Every structure is written in structure tokens, then in C-alpha cells.
Amino acid sequence: MADLGRAALVVSLGLLVYALVGGSVAAVTNRRRLAISARNALFCAFGSTAIASTVLAVALIRHDFSFTYVAAHTNRTLSTPYALSAFWGGQEGSLLLWLLVLTGYGALAVALNRTLLRDLTVWVVPVLAGIGTFFAFVLVAVASPFDTQTAPLDGAGLTPSLQNPYMVAHPPMLYLGYVGLAIPFAFAAGAMLSGRTDERWIVATRRWTLAAWMFLGFGQLLGAHWAYVEVGWGGYYAWDPVENAALMPWLAATAFLHSVMVQERKGMLKVWNMVLVALAFELSIFGTFLTRSGVVNSIHSFAKSPIGSWFLAFVVISSLFSLGLIMWRLPLLKARTKLESALSREAAFLYNNLLLVALCLTILWGVLFPIITQLVKGETRTIGRPYYDFFLRTFGLPLLLLMGIGPLIAWRKTSFRALAKTLAWPGAVTVACGIALIAFGAGSSHPGLIAYTFSAFVLSTIVLEVVRGTRATGSLTALISRNRRRYGGYVVHAAIVLLAIGIAGSSAYGSSTERRLTPGQSVSIAGYTLTLRDIVQRQVPNATETRALLDVKGGWSGTISSGDNQYINPPEPSREVGLKTNWLRAEDLYVIADSVNPKTKVVYVKVLVKPLVNLIWVAGFVFVLGSLIALWPDAREQRRLVTRLAPARAT
């Protein structure tokens, strides 16, 4: 069946090249049938890519080791979900998933907008096909998942750390996010190519952008949780270049989601929005380059491979294309109005954008600096946690504050007196909260104290907004249903606050200790006492498990086990941390056992107490809830758009 997969990919490539060339010719020469034909080619490319993906999925499930890819990433002991997750566990499979999502998203976005935005979609088709052509070419010519071999008896297996439920969901979520950013990019490019640079492309792609942003954000949180429970170093985010590669486009997309509101209402920031949408897309491709080129050392990156240079070339070409388009269409992107006041909602959005982009660019510099140093000086340099933490505090804390102030400022302009009046209640709550926090000892960390008080401020402004809005409209449901985007946005803000509290709590107020233990010896930390009871070892299918058993007393009583697994196939170790959650305090007791020796009964343990860390995971669900509220289809808006162009003949 590998031949079928290979043939389907070749057909996809042919169709995408046709959609790119035919679609471009149709758009330039204004030819209707050719444009429809190119659009159909994009639809068919999705179909043939789906066939190729099905072939690979079936091969993975059936453990068909005649596929080199299947043999390299699975073995017979893997359960079906993990065997299937090997689809995105390797380089070639993840590229195929990328192409599948891209053509699927592209076909759906074009199909849904072919009537309302018929003048734009004519250009969107070749742009999407251009991106798809690149991925299809790489899959056909450079990194095929359909290479075959004489089938070995068993495969090499999936890296143990990837055999985790979070790893089944985390990569597809990220791909749905990364690839989703191609849709607003394609429509923005289509708007510039067609010269229709009004707000229609933003309205048409708003939900696509929101969905991509939601997947990217939630995918990162899933990845953070995976790192926390599986990698076993005690943290959830290491500022690893590949982690940063997902964070950067998310930050750019966050800035874009805010600034488009200014363009929709005021006709301002058109150039800025084009830059942001291009930046988000380019960063998503750049992230893929980082993951696949082998230029950075990361647990997330794939082995060094020749596709890195192809990705770099694609990033350069698509960046030049975006930049050229924006420069060409500058006259069409002039703002219709000017900023009336520095104290207005649109100005607040602008400040928010500047902070988000500044944070994004400083992270980008942190990622690029070691690569550039290596290239220019041949030296290996790393940018460590202090760099990122400094900029996170520098830009993140003002962003948090702005998240509270922004919604309280009126559009166009507001007076200091009105703002002061509006801020009175949230301000009082914040001060009271700050005093209480200091009284309870939270003053030991200034960034933590600031993060907590700012969080209290943001939460109080959200409550104030909802209460006042409900009073004005008479009903909470009416308030939310009439402006889902705004109130969904507030729910997302609440999620960010939970995230900030979780990060501040676990990093600024956490405690840790390390100790060598033998049976009967104890270690105490933050009200917990852990006593080593025994070290045990047992054989399970495909692994030898070694565990240190510790009796816990104090904040929680029971037994916690921590140690490692030594897998047989692939022959790799995996650290297994001990974790106990106190949901009342959203706190974790986290035990890392190193050098666990069942013969000498000696273990080196590191115990961490992480207050409020679980709010980070709760924030993920609140974030998804808010995003879903914001992107839920609005029937009235849809009716309005359809009515506008009702008599228009679809192409």
C-alpha cells in the first residue's frame, strides 16, 4: 500500500501546483472557469492527501514494518492509540499531517467564503496552493513517509517519553494552530493581491484566526503539562527554543486578534495588521524550521535532516513575498481615521500590541542569538532562563495591568476623571488584596506580589464589566449573546489571570530540597515529611520499573512513589516522577527520584512543593471555554453578510 500513499502524494503535489499556477493565471487574466478549476484542484488535493494519510494510519495500526517510517517509530508492544500517535511522532509523518490539515483547512475556508468573498478567494486559492506545494514537494522529494524496506520482525518503537496521553493530543493541537495561521495569512495576501483591502477578509477569517490561536494556546498548555509529568525536571516550561517556537506565533496572533478590533471599528492599523498576520504565519514556519533543521538542541526537535534548508528557503521567500505585497499595497492600507486620544480603547490596544510584539521579538532574539553566534563566531552560546524571565516580567506584568485597564476605557477618548471613577472599585480591591497578601507573607517575592495584585485587579475589572453590562442590558445571557467576542475575551482574560497566578505561585513561592535517603530516613519541606520506606523493582512488558516508595505525612498523608523505567524496545530510560495534588490549595507535592538503587537501597530525591501550579491547567480549560464563546457563530452577523451580497452570482 506504500505505492498508493506515494501515488496519492504525487497527485496532491500535481494538484497543488496546478492550483497555484492555474489559480494565479485565472486571477490575473480574470478567467472564471480556470478559477473554479483551480479551486477544485485545491479540494481534490485535500482528498488525495487524506488518502495518503489513511494509508500511513492503517500501516501504523497494522504494524506494517515494510514501511520504513512505521518500523522506525513503532513496535508490536505499542497500543493502537500510541501506534497512531507515531503519525506525528516522526518527521515525515508530522509533515504529512501538516499538509493534511493545510489542505483541509484551505478547502473548507475557500468553500465557505467562495460566495461572500468571491473576489478574494480567487487569490486565496493560489496562495494556499503555494504553501501546500512546498509541503507536498518536501514529502514527495525529500522526506517521504512511504519509503519501504524488507519488513523486520519488530520496529524500533516510540520514544518512551512520547508514550503519554498528552503526547497523543499535544502535537495535533499545535499543528491545528500552526497551520490554521495560514488561513488568515492567505486571505490577507488575497486581499492585497486583489486590491480589496477593506475589512471583509478580517471578518471572514476572524473565527479561523481565533480557532488557530485557541489550538496553539491549548496545545502549548498540553505540552507544558506533558513536560511537567513526563520529563521530570520539576518545571513545565524551560524556554526551550522549540517551546518558544510555538509561543512566538501565539503572541503575534494575540496581538493581531486585538488590533483587528481597532481596524474593524476605526479603519486604523491596516498596515500593522498585515504585518502581524504575516509575522504570525512566518513564525509558525520558522518554528517548524527550528524543530526540523537540527540547528538547535532540544528534546522536542527532530534529528538533523536535509529538510531544514528547504524550510529556511521557504521562510525567506514567503517573508519577502509578504513584505513585497505590503509595500506594494501601502497606498491602499492608509488609515481612514486617526487616534483621537492616548487615553482611549484603541490606544490601549496599541499599547497591548507593542508589549506583545516586544515580548515576541525578545524571545525571537533569544532563540536566534545562539544560532547567529554559532554561525558567525563558531562559538556555542546559550540564552538562559534569566534572560527570558527578565523580559517576561518587563513586558508581561504591564500587559497584565493593561488587561485590566483596557476594557474600562471607552473608545475614541475618555477623561482622566471618568477613568479614575471607573477604576475606583477595582483599585480599592487591588489595594486591599495587596495589603492582605503582604500580611500573609507574599511580600517575600516582589514579582510574585505584583503578579498577584495585578491579577486581583484584572479579575475585579472583569467582574465590574460583567455586572455593569448585565445591569445595562438587563440579563447576563443577553449581554453575552449580543457580544460573544467581547465576553468570550473576558473569559480568556480570566484564564490568563489564572495562568499568571499559577506561574507566580509555583515559581516565586515554591520550595524545593534535595537529599540522599536510605530506608527510614526522612526529608521535610513546607509542612510535608517524606520517609523512604523501600526501593522496589519489577518487570512489566517492555520495561523494568524501579521505584522509591516514600511515606508522606503533613499536608497530605499517604505513599508516593518515584523512580525510573528502563525500556527494552527502544532501550531508553524514562523518569517517572511522584506527584500528589492537593486540589484545595491547587498545590502539588512533586518528587523526583534519581539514581534509585534497589541493591544498596539508596536514592537521591528532590522534593518540590509547588503552590497554585494546578491553576495553570485549570486556566487551559477556561481559555478554551472563552475562545469557544468568542468564536461561536453569530447567526445574525452571518445573515447580515449573506443579505449584503445575496444577488451576487457565485463563481
Add this chain to the structure above:
Amino acid sequence: MTILAIVLGVAVAAGAVLLVAWPFLREPVAADDRLDAPTAREARWLELLDERDRALGALKELEFDHRTGKIGDEDYGSQIGPLRRSAAVALRAIDRYRDEMTALDVPDLPSEPVPPPDEGTPPTPAPVPEPYPPPDEADIPAPAPQE
């Protein structure tokens, strides 16, 4: 298995070719093969509707901000006039454009849709209050050039 794969591959390719060629097979000779982009008249009409929506949206936003206490009476008083005036300008521009098109015997323009939903009051066009002078002729957007 290889033969089956070849047959399936050929079937996939043939199906794709058929779908891609379909527009040409359905209409071997098209009476009009031009792309159906919005006409200049339609584009202008959409532009006017956008302006109207933006103006009414700004008014509703101001009303809502005032009712929720984000903006004081004084600021509200100074902003409501110009916003109402621009809304009136946008509404009149739509009426004027429709009249012009009717006079030129242009087929019906798309029906005027409901403005965007928002919080607060139902989307009724705000009247121009007395203290504010009627808009100058220059404020009314010029009609689009005829095709």
C-alpha cells in the same frame, strides 16, 4: 497488493482530473468566462453599508459605554453629536446612492441588511438632533463612477 495500489492510484488521479476539468467539461464554450467580481456599483454599495455600520456601531458603543459608566456625561455630550451626525451622513449617503441608481434604471441593489448586533439598544438609526447642523454637501460621499 501492488496492482490494487496502482488501480486505486489511477482511480484517485482520474477522479481528481475529472473534478479539476469539470468547469470546462460542463461549459466547453462559455458565454461569459469573466470572473464574477463585484461591480464598481456593488463595491461602492458595500462601502456605504460598511460606513453606515461603523457609524451606528460607534454610536451604540458610546451609548453602552455611557450606560456602564465608562464615560461621563460631559464626554458623552461632547461625542454624541458628531457621531450622530456621521451616522446621519452615512444613512443619507445610502439613500442618495439608491435614488441615483434608481434614476439611472440600474437593477435593484442588494436589500439593506440589519446593522451589526451589539449590546444595548436595538439598532435603530439615531435621528439628527436639532442643535447639530445638517451635514454639508461635502460630507456626503460622492457616488462611484459609472461602469
